Amino acid sequence: MHEGRKINVAVLGATGTVGQRFIALLSEHPFFVLRALGASQRSAGKPYARAVTWKQTKYMPAMVREMIVQECKPELFVGCEIVFSGLDADVAGPIEEAFRQAEFAVFSNAKNHRRDPNVPLIVPLVNASHFTMIHQQRALHNPPLQKGFIVTNANCSTTGVVIPLAALEKAFGPLESCMITTMQAISGAGYPGVPSMDIFDNIVPYIGGEEEKMEWETLKILGGIADGEDGRKLFDMHARQPLRVSAQCNRVPVIEGHTECVSVRFAQRPPPSPQQVREALQAYTSDAWTMSCPSAPRHTIFVHEEADRPQPRLDRDYQSGAGVNVGRVRQCPVLDIKFVVLANNVAIGAATSSIVNAELAVCKGII
Ligand SMILES: NC(=O)C1=CN([C@@H]2O[C@H](COP(=O)(O)OP(=O)(O)OC[C@H]3O[C@@H](n4cnc5c(N)ncnc54)[C@H](OP(=O)(O)O)[C@@H]3O)[C@@H](O)[C@H]2O)C=CC1
Ligand SMILES: N[C@@H](CC(=O)OP(=O)(O)O)C(=O)O
Secondary structure, three states: OOOOEEEEEEEEEOOHHHHHHHHHHHHOOOOOOEOOOOOOEOOOOHHHHHHOOOOOOOOHHHHHHOEOOOOOOOOHOOOOOOEOOOOOOHHHHHHHHHHHOOEEEEOOOOOOOOOOOOEOOOOOOHHHHHHHHHHHHHOOOOOOOOOOEEEOOOHHHHHHHHHHHHHHHHHOOOOOEEHHHHEEEHHOOOOOOOOHHHHHHOOOOOOOOHHHHHHHHHHHHHHHEEHHHHHHHHEEOOOOOEEOOOOEEEOOOOOOEEEEEEEEEEEEOOOHEEEEEHHHHHOOOOOOHHHOOOOOOOOOEEEEEOOOOHHHHOOOHHHHHEEEEEEEEOOOOOOEEEEEEEEOOOHHHHHHHHHHHHHHHHHHOOO
């Protein structure tokens, strides 16, 4: 554990949608101390308050207003142990690698390293056990790293759905198939994001690359870690019981909170009843909560009984958006069970996940 130790941290992509969330959360953190901010050359050299278009309902923390934004070069972040990355995916790959190479612990929201066979893709309320891959990641580096590593969190829609899926697999054994239809908030596209002329009075039935990410990431997260032939560990992609996932992704005129309609089929026959599923979801607890990570939600999954919940406007800020909401659990006449998930895309779908991942790394003695 941190044992009273304070750990200096930085945020890359600090001016963006996710970066602002990081700042709001880290300004109140019990043992991470925000010391530095990075963004593009457009913002570098300016006091943060002048570089950013602050779009949070919470006021900008006083501690960052006069902080000078830096270019994202490791030598400008000396003194920080952890960097949280909310970088644009167009630039995140090489910048995050440079920080790892310079022995920083990097917690990334970007998609660039999620498919790397040595980088764990961790949804902290699901697969904290994948931190074991860090040893291999450091050792395979040339020269081997002492402290540096990259951990990514998942796509925001993937995050929302894998949490209840993990709870179901824990209670009832492997799932066989899963169909998901998302209704994703516009904040998922960053700022200024989707033009208002496209999204007002409308639904856009396409988000580039999103369906493929959901279908692939779900398997890496819910799968285990196996021994490879050459003695290396590898992510088994749910190979012991193949899981088929189909996702359809839509952009809807909601500011924050991704809603997902999910149907599942269990391997176990007969499948559990809707009431058994409700109880299993409600009872699910994460390692992050058990290990006392301060940003982990007490209720990993809140199960709504009302017929018309969850709703983004009403439910996205429950537990500061750190858990997920599930409702409308019922029988599915095609697969076995269907339900609705609501996850806050910028909290548990992004910044909160990275911060809980970093807390887990501290609790596990990796940092
Ligand atoms: N929004 C969401 O719900 C989620 C987003 N993500 C991922 O998180 C990341 C950030 O997303 P989001 O906050 O929405 O994006 P934004 O577009 O809002 O912010 C992007 C950030 O990247 C910085 N940046 C852009 N170009 C460069 C560069 N050349 N060098 C250094 N910094 C640069 C920007 O700085 P500047 O202001 O100076 O241009 C800004 O701080 C993305 O990879 C995204 O895919 C993941 C899950 C959910
Ligand atoms: N594409 C997601 C947000 C995002 O940036 O995802 P990713 O980190 O997987 O690129 C959305 O639009 O809601």
